[in-house]
Amino acid sequence: MGTLVALMSVSASAQEQTVKTVEEFNPHWYIQGQVGAQYTLGELDFGKLISPNAQIAFGRQFSPIFGARLAVNAWQSKGGSEIFGKDYKWKWNYVAPTADFMINVTNLCLGYKYDRVFNFGVFAGIGANFAWNNGEANDVRAQIVNGVYDANNKLVAEPIMPESPEYMEYCENWKTVRCVGRLGLTADFRLSSAVSLGLEVAANFLPDTYNSKRAGNADWYFNALLGVRYNFGATHKTKTITETPCEPRIIERIIERRPDNEFEKKAAPPAPVVKEPLRRDVFFLIASSKISTQEMVKVQEIAEYLKKNPSAKVSVTGYADKGTGYPRINMKYSEQRAKSVAKALTEKFGIPADRITVAFKGDTDQPYPAQKDQVLNRVSICIAE
Numbered sequence: 001m002g003t004l005v006a007l008m009s010v011s012a013s014a015q016e017q018t019v020k021t022v023e024e025f026n027p028h029w030y031i032q033g034q035v036g037a038q039y040t041l042g043e044l045d046f047g048k049l050i051s052p053n054a055q056i057a058f059g060r061q062f063s064p065i066f067g068a069r070l071a072v073n074a075w076q077s078k079g080g081s082e083i084f085g086k087d088y089k090w091k092w093n094y095v096a097p098t099a100d101f102m103i104n105v106t107n108l109c110l111g112y113k114y115d116r117v118f119n120f121g122v123f124a125g126i127g128a129n130f131a132w133n134n135g136e137a138n139d140v141r142a143q144i145v146n147g148v149y150d151a152n153n154k155l156v157a158e159p160i161m162p163e164s165p166e167y168m169e170y171c172e173n174w175k176t177v178r179c180v181g182r183l184g185l186t187a188d189f190r191l192s193s194a195v196s197l198g199l200e201v202a203a204n205f206l207p208d209t210y211n212s213k214r215a216g217n218a219d220w221y222f223n224a225l226l227g228v229r230y231n232f233g234a235t236h237k238t239k240t241i242t243e244t245p246c247e248p249r250i251i252e253r254i255i256e257r258r259p260d261n262e263f264e265k266k267a268a269p270p271a272p273v274v275k276e277p278l279r280r281d282v283f284f285l286i287a288s289s290k291i292s293t294q295e296m297v298k299v300q301e302i303a304e305y306l307k308k309n310p311s312a313k314v315s316v317t318g319y320a321d322k323g324t325g326y327p328r329i330n331m332k333y334s335e336q337r338a339k340s341v342a343k344a345l346t347e348k349f350g351i352p353a354d355r356i357t358v359a360f361k362g363d364t365d366q367p368y369p370a371q372k373d374q375v376l377n378r379v380s381i382c383i384a385e
Contacts, residue, residue, distance in 0.1 A: 019242050020241050022239050022240075022241065022285075023115075023238055024237050024238075024286070025064045025112050026235055028231050029059070029060050030061065030229055030232060031057070031059075031232075032230075033056050034055045034200060035052075035053070035227060036224045036227075037051070037053055037223075037224055038050070038051050038053040038076070038077060038221055038224075039222045040078045040079060040211065040219075041221065042080045042081070043080060044082060044087055044089065050078070051075065051077060051078045051091060053076070053224075054075050054225075055071055055072065055073040055200075055223070055225055058070055059100075061102075061231075063325070064107040065103060065104050066101075066102070067102040067104070072095065073096045073097075073202075073223065074094060074095040076091055077131070079137060079213065083144065088143075089140075090139070090140050091136060096204070098125040098126060098128075098182060100125035100182070100184075102122075102123045103121055103123065105121055106119045106121070107119070111285050111290070112286050114193075114235065117189060118187070119187075119188045120186070120187055121185070122184070122185055123182075123202075124181075127180050128177050128178065128179060129177070129178045129180040129210070131175070134171065134174050134175070134212065137171050137174070137212040138171045141168035145168075168213055170208070178210060180204055180206050182203065182205075183202065183203050184201055184203065186198060187199045188229065194235075196231075198226070200223070200224075200226075201222070201223065201225075202225075203222050204222070204223065206219045206221075276385075277384060277385035278301075278384040279381065281298070281376075281379050281381055281382075283379050287333065288333075289337045289339075289340045291340055291344060299348075299382070303349035305384050312355075312384050313355045313385070314355065314356055314382055314383065314385075315356075315357040315359065315382070315383050316338045316342050316345075316356060317338060318333075318335055318336070318358075318379075318380045319337075319363070320333045320377065320378060321363065322377065327362060327364075330362045330363040331362030333378075334360040337360070337378075337379070338359065338360045341380045341382060367381060
């Protein structure tokens with residue numbers, strides 16, 4: 001009598017854990033001191049309106065991209081005018097505290113790298129300008145409009161423009177607080193994790209009253225500064241993560257039929273092979289959608305699976321780490337990561353686009369919810385079935 005025996009074998013490839021060490025950004029405070037030169041926009045040659053300048057700032061770097069600081073810029077500005085072939089110059093002192101919003105453009109475009117030697121940035125700020133010691137401008141105005149008198153009140157030099165008393169009329173009520181806005185560029189050269197050398201240029205704009213002349217438009221001065229920045233505390237931290245790749249499991253059911261007698265040896269046909277979906281998690285660096293060489297191996301495994309199974313399709317879903325960045329930026333990165341994997345499948349490995357489904361979740365869905373695994377959410381999850 002025949003006996004039906006059912007045997008089930010589960011084939012699972014060994015899961016090898018990969019330990020990776022990553023360097024993550026750490027928010028920190030810093031102080032910065034700079035010296036340089038200022039050019040106050042005027043009617044004389046460039047070199048005649050150059051004056052010394054200095055700045056000190058205290059700030060905080062909130063993320064690899066965004067920061068803010070309170071800067072105090074001060075020292076000296078110059079004004080001048082050429083009238084009937086003669087140059088007239090005057091100078092005064094000022095101090096201008098501003099609140100500046102900083103953006104690290106290098107990290108924004110290339111992704112965070114803790115030991116990068118050069119970083120380029122931009123900033124914008126607003127503040128107040130306190131100016132004083134404008135005696136030279138008042139003397140020039142008196143000479144232009146009224147002429148020059150000696151100690152005995154005798155006219156020794158004729159007025160130059162007595163018909164235009166309004167030319168430097170802002171001298172009379174010059175001592176006031178003015179609003180100042182600024183835009184600038186920064187270039188930082190890393191010397192160590194705590195110290196960097198920085199070059200900065202800025203354009204500052206104020207009301208028409210700043211240089212004492214009446215022109216009907218804004219007054220400007222430009223700063224070029226070189227200095228040193230010191231960071232308080234650690235600027236980055238080391239984190240170790242463990243990756244366990246998901247391998248396909250193939251469950252195969254084999255059915256055998258023993259013969260009822262020595263003459264009956266025909267076996268029953270085997271049951272169909274059932275295959276589970278193939279999943280690969282492709283991880284990315286912070287603020288990046290570029291697939292590393294190590295992670296490209298996983299994309300290749302997906303492609304090989306699809307080639308071996310012509311009817312299979314793959315869904316690619318991009319995610320972002322909720323612990324860094326902002327929802328709008330994270331949505332962009334998750335989209336770029338998913339599309340980066342899809343592009344590699346089509347262009348690098350020749351998989352037709354109609355076999356690929358692309359989706360992206362930003363940071364609204366975190367496939368690795370555990371606090372210690374948050375960094376793993378910078379991922380594109382690929383499931384082929």
